Amino acid sequence: MKQTSGLPQRLLQTLIYIAWSLAFVLLYVLLDWASYISPLRHLNVTLWNPAPALGLLYLMRRGRHALLALFVAIVSSELSVRGSPGSLPVTLWLSLVLTLSYGGIAALLKRHFPDSGLFSDRRGLLVWLTIIVTGSLISSLLFISQLLLAGLLTVDECANAIMHFWIGDSVGIFVTLPVLWWLQDEPRRLLFRKTLLRGETFAYASFTLLMLWIAFVPGAQANYRYFYVLFLPLVWAASRQGLSGAIFCIALLQIGLLLGGLLQQATDITLFELQMRTFLLALVGFLIGASVDEQRRAATELRHSLRLAAAGEMAGALAHELNQPLTALSAYGSACQQLLQRGGSEQQLHEVIHRMIGEAERAALVMRRLRDFFRTGATKLEQFALGELIASVVTPFREKAALTGMTFEIGEIPAVTIHGDPLQLGVVLRNLLANACEAVAASPHAPGRVSLSARIESGNRVVIEVADSGPGISSAIVDQLFEPFASTKSSGLGLGLAISRTIAEAHGGSLTAVLGSQGCFRLVLPIE
Known part of the structure; x- marks a missing residue:
């Protein structure tokens, strides 16, 4: 069988x-x-x-x-x-x-x-x-x-x-x-078909025919010196549509050059010269098309990586910002249990439940604000004291410094009001403090020192400096620090500073690194 x-x-x-x-x-x-x-x-x-x-x-x-x-x-x-x-x-x-x-x-x-x-x-x-x-x-x-x-x-x-x-x-x-x-190839064939059906393709195809006419008809009277005009539609097609546009335009030029040479029966230019010019046109077109496709793939990968990094930053920010309301909710829940066990009054229960609802609303607000920024870049501005922002950020770093023996100093903070998003600016300060603590921990002079200070500049701006006793920032890397994926840490993604600078600039400020033997970052923000 x-x-x-x-x-x-x-x-x-x-x-x-x-x-x-x-x-x-x-x-x-x-x-x-x-x-x-x-x-x-x-x-x-x-x-x-x-x-x-x-x-x-x-x-x-x-x-x-x-x-x-x-x-x-x-x-x-x-x-x-x-x-x-x-x-x-x-x-x-x-x-x-x-x-x-x-x-x-x-x-x-x-x-x-x-x-x-x-x-x-x-x-x-x-x-x-x-x-x-x-x-x-x-x-x-x-x-x-x-x-x-x-x-x-x-x-x-x-x-x-x-x-x-x-x-x-x-x-x-x-x-x-x-x-x-x-x-x-089916995927490429579909892309090729989409390319051919675009109005722009018809436009540069018509432009190609016009350039072929210029190269052979008026060009014949000038010993065919106008062939350089054929690069114009090719550059147009390759730079706009990548390899698909380059391949189509080169095929059109190849047929046009051969037909033009045969129909003209030109004696001043041989078929060999036409083929060599076709070869050069194809080489230039493929180079431009491949470069455009490479750039688009890199941009797509970068956007994807930035979305992942933004999600990581958002998760870290949420974990920190939600810690307080969740802790408060837990405490209020325990208080409710105790009140019920002891037979507390209805008014006391209402008061604790009201506070629980307030903390839950605060947690929801935190999530919405951070989500909106990382998805669309939107900021919700409000007025708040700089001292309150710094106090809410430095608590976990104080505790970490006490455990490791590191010196953690907070300088005098001017009593100024900032018009901005405290959640987003808190992300920036936490990034800077976390980087400073890591730099100190990696320094041979541990336990080291981390400091945060602020001062008013030009009457309408506040300068916040985060410094550490780490190895410092050299001129060789200072220009790359704020680029995505540029990291001096083996385990770092190199996106924290890039996102922090984006937040600072969205608030009308700036974030820069200070050259020196020790690490120092300077955050400048407008004040009321």
Whole structure:
């Protein structure tokens, strides 16, 4: 039974493989026929050869089992499109050389780009380009050397033939393979379709046609010196839409340059020059597109990390700010139990319950205020005394200093009123004090000292300084301290200071680090 049921399954797989192979061979021959332009003398060597890009794509998708189909496709194309330069055995041998050469290029691409076979950043582009250019050069050297050994080419013709073959394959693969890959990959195909359906795409496509007209019609009278205008639509497409826009615009330019060169029948510019300019356009477009995509991915990752960091900061702030109302609720709950056990009066119970409701409302207010800031940056301003804010913040740090033997000093605090959000500013002060305590703990001169002081400056601003006896801040790192993910601690995310500065600036103030042999941060806030 197993053999009987397994036989149709293997037969079905074989039929599917044959169907895919036949479809591939047909597409390969059609693409080769469409691009068979300006061959070198009697040889099947052209300056534009995009068909190998389809072969590489098929090899990377199907693996080594696709080598036979590629060999059949090359032989079919040699016989039906290009015209075999030699006898049938020679044609078969040359086709085998090309098949193995393209197989080597596909294997290298698959090895360095196992997930997609295509570059997604600038470094990947350079590796991808190196494989394409080097592989095409080796392929051209092998192919032309076999023509020379077969007596189909003279030694004097070798250099020109190698250049033709190398440029044709390199440019054809470099420009065509990204388009084919994006069309066969479903996620990229959807993105490509969205790109094509945008109004901006129609705008820069029309602009591309206009620039092609300028390059070939008025440019023909100036010996084709206006080709630099073709960079304008390419930069537009790549900078706005990344790689998807660059790939589409480059494909449009490639077709336009070839058609323009053939229709104009220009003698002042050769197909070789057109292909080299296409190569440079593609290289610039891919570099810009890859850079734009890299920047967008980095920005997305940064926003995600900042949201996570903001959640961490909010959790820490909530834990601290909710501690007091939760402690009070617990105390009031115990008081209610005692009153019930002792038979307390109804008025006393009402009074304790009223206080419990007040503390619960305070806890809810804390949560709403911190949540609104970390989600939208909104602040709810109110007037409060600076001394009250500092007193509410320093309590846990006093207790920590007493346990570790660290000296914790609070200087004279001026009696000023601040118009701001005490919850958010409390987050800033706690961050600064926590950093100072950690710096002192890591210092060899432990237990050390942490101090907080304040003074009025210019009559309308208060300067709050948090200093410590730690190692201090050097000029080498001062510019990076407030950047996201810049941390001098091995376990730190490097986001506390960045968020603290954001809060300070949202209040019309500033947060800076003071250079010196010991740590010092300066928070400046407007006062009433």
